[in-house]
Amino acid sequence: xxxxxxxxxxxxxxxxxxxxxxxxxxxxxxxxxxxxxxxxxxxxxxxxxxxxxxxxxxxxxxxxxxxxxxxxxxxxxxxxxxxxxxxxxxxxxxxxxxxxxxxxxxxxxxxxxxxxxxxxxxxxxxxxxxxxxxxxxxxxxxxxxxxxxxxxxxxxxxxxxxxxxxxxxxxxxxxxxxxxxxxxxxxxxxxxxxxxxxxxxxxxxxxxxxxxxxxxxxxxxxxxxxxxxxxxxxxxxxxxxxxxxxxxxxxxxxxxxxxxxxxxxxxxxxxxxxxxxxxxxxxxxxxxxxxxxxxxxxxxxxxxxxxxxxxxxxxxxxxxxxxxxxxxxxxxxxxxxxxxxxxxxxxxxxxxxxxxxxxxxxxxxxxxxxxxxxxxxxxxxxxxxxxxxxxxxxxxxxxxxxxxxxxxxxxxxxxxxxxxxxxxxx
Amino acid sequence: xxxxxxxxxxxxxxxxxxxxxxxxxxxxxxxxxxxxxxxxxxxxxxxxxxxxxxxxxxxxxxxxxxxxxxxxxxxxxxxxxxxxxxxxxxxxxxxxxxxxxxxxxxxxxxxxxxxxxxxxxxxxxxxxxxxxxxxxxxxxxxxxxxxxxxxxxxxxxxxxxxxxxxxxxxxxxxxxxxxxxxxxxxxxxxxxxxxxxxxxxxxxxxxxxxxxxxxxxxxxxxxxxxxxxxxxxxxxxxxxxxxxxxxxxxxxxxxxxxxxxxxxxxxxxxxxxxxxxxxxxxxxxxxxxxxxxxxxxxxxxxxxxxxxxxxxxxxx
Numbered sequence: 001x002x003x004x005x006x007x008x009x010x011x012x013x014x015x016x017x018x019x020x021x022x023x024x025x026x027x028x029x030x031x032x033x034x035x036x037x038x039x040x041x042x043x044x045x046x047x048x049x050x051x052x053x054x055x056x057x058x059x060x061x062x063x064x065x066x067x068x069x070x071x072x073x074x075x076x077x078x079x080x081x082x083x084x085x086x087x088x089x090x091x092x093x094x095x096x097x098x099x100x101x102x103x104x105x106x107x108x109x110x111x112x113x114x115x116x117x118x119x120x121x122x123x124x125x126x127x128x129x130x131x132x133x134x135x136x137x138x139x140x141x142x143x144x145x146x147x148x149x150x151x152x153x154x155x156x157x158x159x160x161x162x163x164x165x166x167x168x169x170x171x172x173x174x175x176x177x178x179x180x181x182x183x184x185x186x187x188x189x190x191x192x193x194x195x196x197x198x199x200x201x202x203x204x205x206x207x208x209x210x211x212x213x214x215x216x217x218x219x220x221x222x223x224x225x226x227x228x229x230x231x232x233x234x235x236x237x238x239x240x241x242x243x244x245x246x247x248x249x250x251x252x253x254x255x256x257x258x259x260x261x262x263x264x265x266x267x268x269x270x271x272x273x274x275x276x277x278x279x280x281x282x283x284x285x286x287x288x289x290x291x292x293x294x295x296x297x298x299x300x301x302x303x304x305x306x307x308x309x310x311x312x313x314x315x316x317x318x319x320x321x322x323x324x325x326x327x328x329x330x331x332x333x334x335x336x337x338x339x340x341x342x343x344x345x346x347x348x349x350x351x352x353x354x355x356x357x358x359x360x361x362x363x364x365x366x367x368x369x370x371x372x373x374x375x376x377x378x379x380x381x382x383x384x385x386x387x388x389x390x391x392x393x394x395x396x397x398x399x400x401x402x403x404x405x406x407x408x409x410x411x412x413x414x415x416x417x418x419x420x421x422x423x424x425x426x
Numbered sequence: 427x428x429x430x431x432x433x434x435x436x437x438x439x440x441x442x443x444x445x446x447x448x449x450x451x452x453x454x455x456x457x458x459x460x461x462x463x464x465x466x467x468x469x470x471x472x473x474x475x476x477x478x479x480x481x482x483x484x485x486x487x488x489x490x491x492x493x494x495x496x497x498x499x500x501x502x503x504x505x506x507x508x509x510x511x512x513x514x515x516x517x518x519x520x521x522x523x524x525x526x527x528x529x530x531x532x533x534x535x536x537x538x539x540x541x542x543x544x545x546x547x548x549x550x551x552x553x554x555x556x557x558x559x560x561x562x563x564x565x566x567x568x569x570x571x572x573x574x575x576x577x578x579x580x581x582x583x584x585x586x587x588x589x590x591x592x593x594x595x596x597x598x599x600x601x602x603x604x605x606x607x608x609x610x611x612x613x614x615x616x617x618x619x620x621x622x623x624x625x626x627x628x629x630x631x632x633x634x635x636x637x638x639x640x641x642x643x644x645x646x647x648x649x650x651x652x653x654x655x656x657x658x659x660x661x662x663x664x665x666x667x668x669x670x671x672x673x674x675x676x677x678x679x680x681x682x683x684x685x686x687x688x689x690x691x692x693x694x695x696x697x698x699x700x701x702x703x704x705x706x707x708x709x710x711x712x713x714x715x716x717x718x719x720x721x722x723x724x725x726x727x728x729x730x731x732x733x734x735x736x737x738x739x740x741x742x
Contacts, residue, residue, distance in 0.1 A: 011448050041720030066581025067600050068731040078603060080584040081577045083630050090448050092628055104605040108587075111607040140607075232458070233465045235494050242493040249490075251458050251609075280453050281489040292454040292461075305465065331605045345610055348462070406610045413614040418607035 011090045012219055015079075015110040015142070017133035018119035020098035023150045025076055027119060027189035028095045029060025031211065034196035037084035038063060060190075064095040077102055079109035088215045098129055103378040104331035107136060107418055114219040116142045117210070118169065122155045122186075126168045131364045134169065135380060138178045139327055139420060141400050143219055145173055147184040148210065153191055157201040162186045175367055177327075178397065185210055224255035224289070225399045226314020230347030230392075231307045235294055247278065247294035248303055250348070253401035254394065255314065257295070258286035262312040265303050266392040267320040271312050273298040289401070306349035308392035308402075318394050318402055319424035322387045325359075326419040327396075328375065332409055334416070335374040336383065342416060343408035346391045353407060357384035382422070396420035449636050456483075456625035457490040458609065459588055460572065463623040464490075464497055466613035467570035470623075471528070471563070473742060474500045474520065476512040477688040478645055479574030481519060482637050483626060487572065488523050499526040501571075503559050503742075505551040506533040507669045507691040515646040530562035549669065550692040556740040560596040563620055570613070570621040573742050578630045579719055582734035588627050594618040596740035622742075631686075631718050632711050639704045648685045649707070651700045656681045662695030662722065687722045695722045 016024035029046075032038045038046075042063065049071060050059040064080040065071055076097040084091050094109030110116055116137035120130055134145060147169045155161045166184030173182050185194055186202050187210065193199030194209045207213070235247040257263070261274045276296040277284050287293045295309060303309070310318050330336050336355060344353040360369035361381035375381040396403030400420075407417035464470050472487055474480045488496050500520050504513075520527045532551050535541045535558040544550060563571060577584045587603055589611045604612060615621060626634070638645065656663040657676040664670045666678045669692035683696035684707075701707045719733075733741075 011451060039717040039720065040715045041717055045720075064581075064584070066584050066734070068734055069601060077601060078585050080581070081628065082584060083578050083628070105603075108606045112609070232461050235491060237494040245493055249461050251454070278492075280450075280457060281492045290451065290454060292457045329607075343614065345612065348465075400608075404608050404610060406607060406612060408612055408614055413612070413616065415605045415607070415612045418605070 009089045009215070010219065011092060012115065012214060012217060013092045013094070013113045014115050014117060014214065015094040015113035015137070016096050016119065017106065017110060017116045017137055018098055019121070019124075019127045019129035020075060022098060022119040022121045022124075022130075023189045024098060024119050025061035025064045025095055026059075027117070027148060027150065027195065028082060028093055029063040030189045030192055030195045031093070032063055032082060032084055033060055034192055035084050035086060035211065075099060078105045086211070086215060091214065100129060100132070100378060103132065103136070103329075106133060107140070107329050107331060110137050110142065111140050111418065113137070113140075113142050115144050115146060115214065115217060117146045117148050119148045119150050120165050120169065122149050122151050122161050122165065125165055126172070128364060130169070131172060132378075134173055135176060135362065135364055136329060138173065138176050138180050139329070139380065140418075141178070141396065141420075142180060144180050144217065145169075145182045146210065146213065147182060148189070149184060149186050150189050152186045152193065152202070153188040157186070159204045162205075183207070183213060185213065223398070225316040225394060226311040227255040227257035227261070227289070228253055228311070228318060228399070228402060229257065229293070229295060229309045230349075230402070231303060231305055231309065232348045233305060234303065245296070247296050248309065249292070249294045251401070252287045252291045252293055253289050254399040255311065256286055256288045257293075257311065263297075263309045264312045264317070265301055266308045266310055266318060267390055268302065268307070270301050272301050306347070308347070310392075316394070316398065318392045319426055320390050320392050321424040321426040322390045323425040324385050324387065324391070324393065324405070324421050325423040325425075326383060326385065326405065326421045328381055328383050328407075328420070329418045330375040330377060330379045330381070330416070331418065332414055332416040333377050334409065335376050336381075336417065337374045341410060343410060344385070344387060344405055345408065346393060346405040347402070349389070349391055352388040353385045355383055356386050359383065383419075385419075391424070393421050393424045395422060395424070397422070449633060449640065452629055452633055453486065453637070455609075455628065456486045459611070459623060459625040460487050460490040462611050463570050463572070463589060463613060463621070466611070467621065469566070469568050470498045470570040470572065471501045471566065471568040472498060472572040473559075473574070474502050474516065474527075475574070475688065476502065476508075476516040476519075476646060477574070478634055478638060478649060479576065479626060481643055481645060482634055483572060483574040484520070484523060484525065485641060485643055486625065488525070496523070496525050499528050501528040501530060501562060501568075503530045503555050503562065504532060505555060505690045506531065507551055509646065509648055509688065509691055511648065512646045512688055515644070519644065528562070528566065530558050532558045534558075535561065550690060551669075552690045552693050553736060553739075553741075555690070555742075556596070556736065559742070560740045563596070568620065569615065570623055572623045572625060574626050575624045575742060576626050576629050576631075576634075579717075580733045582731065582737055586624055586627065588624055589613060590622045590624065591615065592620050592622060592740065596620070598737050598740070600734065600738070632708065635704060635708045635711055639708060646688060648688065651682060651684050651702050653680055654683050654696060655679070656683065656696060663697065664695055665691065668692075685722065686718050689723065693723060697722065
């Protein structure tokens with residue numbers, strides 16, 4: 001149950017991943033149940049629903065499969081967010097769908113995750129969706145992958161089966177464009193083995209159960225490029241006590257910012273100093289990445305929404321340019337083709353983007369970069385975009401907050417692509 | 427508990443009796459969402475019920491733009507089945523924070539024939555609110571509505587996006603939600619469509635109470651322990667009087683209770699509690715074994731997908 005003194009290690013954001021029926025929702029149900037996060041009325045409702053849908057035992061997946069269609073079909077369609085806390089840490093869990101057709105919803109869930117838990121059914125081994133999800137999760141920038149080799153009870157807790165799957169996923173992830181550390185854990189989400197409590201069935205496994213691993217994981221960001229702020233809004237009271245107040249609101253990213261820091265206003269290039277800073281209405285001397293602040297500048301300079309304030313003295317400055325190269329997850333039926341036009345949104349800047357090149361799409365099995373004329377729904381590829389106005393950006397690998405962009409369908413207004421910038425051509 | 431709202435003093439600092447790292451991160455996230463939606467949309471509104479979640483939401487909204495004024499109005503969808511003091515609280519809290527209040531009335535929707543009052547044995551106006559809400563959004567031309575919904579409240583709410591699309595009929599289609607990667611919010615809509623924004627999506631009931639403690643927010647006193655005449659119905663304690671009438675087999679009695687949620691009086695139950703202040707409530711919530719809505723909302727225990735069905739029709 002939640003505890004008032006949690007979060008010593010900071011909140012950890014987790015996303016599940018893996019193929020359909022590998023047990024993602026059951027695992028989250030098990031985590032919630034065994035950390036005493038499931039309330040009595042929720043459990044009673046799940047027991048009742050399990051009977052109604054003809055499930056033999058209490059189906060813990062029904063704790064996260066909250067839509068009627070999901071419960072009827074026994075699948076996850078859209079991401080569900082759940083929350084739990086142990087005395088050591090608060091967790092935000094995105095339970096994502098396994099079906100290929102709902103990959104866009106998996107992207108939604110995984111995009112904010114520190115850790116992806118990739119489930120593999122021990123009987124079926126690594127499937128295309130296992131690879132797709134591991135690929136997407138690393139491309140989106142999770143810091144680590146846990147391979148939950150699930151349903152170990154159905155293969156007699158056989159160490160050889162586990163080792164084989166663990167090795168296959170580890171080698172696959174190592175070969176990806178953006179590899180991350182991989183940890184494999186043998187488990188049964190249904191029975192609870194190695195989820196919260198260590199299993200008596202895996203004496204050959206000397207690692208921690210899943211929850212212990214998650215509690216210990218260090219998700220602190222590394223490799224800062226220097227503080228930046230994409231200006232969301234200019235705060236101008238226009239009258240009263242604060243008539244002369246002019247503040248620039250946004251989220252600090254890429255590093256910290258402090259009062260007295262010299263900052264460059266981009267794309268204009270003018271330089272000034274931070275005179276004061278406020279967070280949630282309180283004055284602060286400094287702010288770290290992720291803090292939502294209002295910045296007052298020492299001199300009157302022209303700054304508006306879409307502009308970026310960047311530490312003038314940092315090692316890496318953001319790049320200003322109208323041409324960007326990006327990895328992209330495509331999420332709508334209408335394919336992405338050369339010449340197609342979309343809205344883009346990057347930071348607080350919006351404009352038009354024209355696709356001027358598709359370099360390749362990623363073959364998920366061979367990991368080859370295959371030439372292609374279009375990116376279909378759920379494809380991963382690398383494209384070049386010409387923008388209607390310059391953006392102030394970072395490479396996603398250097399600073400995710402400054403390197404992410406969405407494409408929006410001009411006709412339907414649906415979010416069509418999640419783009420991770422690999423280069424900005426100034 | 428103070429009964430007067432401490433106005434948001436720009437530059438004032440608030441105290442806390444516990445670690446607030448997680449709460450500060452949730453606060454940053456909520457303020458960022460509020461600023462972004464308010465900047466991208468032409469005519470947003472903040473839905474305010476007088477309950478604890480909307481109090482936190484409104485307070486965050488004021489902080490998001492301080493020292494400038496809140497750039498959008500606040501709207502209460504009034505079922506007419508209110509706890510009296512909630513209306514007094516609403517008027518005082520909204521005015522103390524310097525916000526402008528719009529009231530959309532379910533009674534007016536009934537009088538004008540837009541909806542038909544439920545005449546069953548246990549009438550509730552809860553579901554009728556959706557029509558009043560959608561009519562009011564259209565009447566005022568609001569293109570985005572901030573709501574205090576939280577994903578931990580209900581399994582259908584757990585599926586919600588931060589910024590959620592509603593079609594021209596105000597409907598939510600949970601099978602066709604826009605992808606929402608990262609925190610890059612897509613606020614593009616066509617005329618007649620609208621957005622619902624949920625800045626408190628990732629907050630739990632406990633987070634809400636901790637925020638209330640840190641910022642010393644006043645709440646309607648029915649959130650704290652008091653004595654009240656109730657009947658027990660479907661495992662819930664309903665206050666007798668107003669829309670709730672004791673049925674022949676029900677015996678009203680005096681109970682020591684508080685409310686865990688504040689909604690339409692016809693379907694909001696009290697819980698037995700001696701929690702007299704915000705710290706008592708935090709201790710109680712941390713030890714609770716029943717969900718907030720399961721303990722207090724008759725409308726959600728009615729069927730397995732009650733919330734999903736209402737949300738599809740345009741509910742909060």
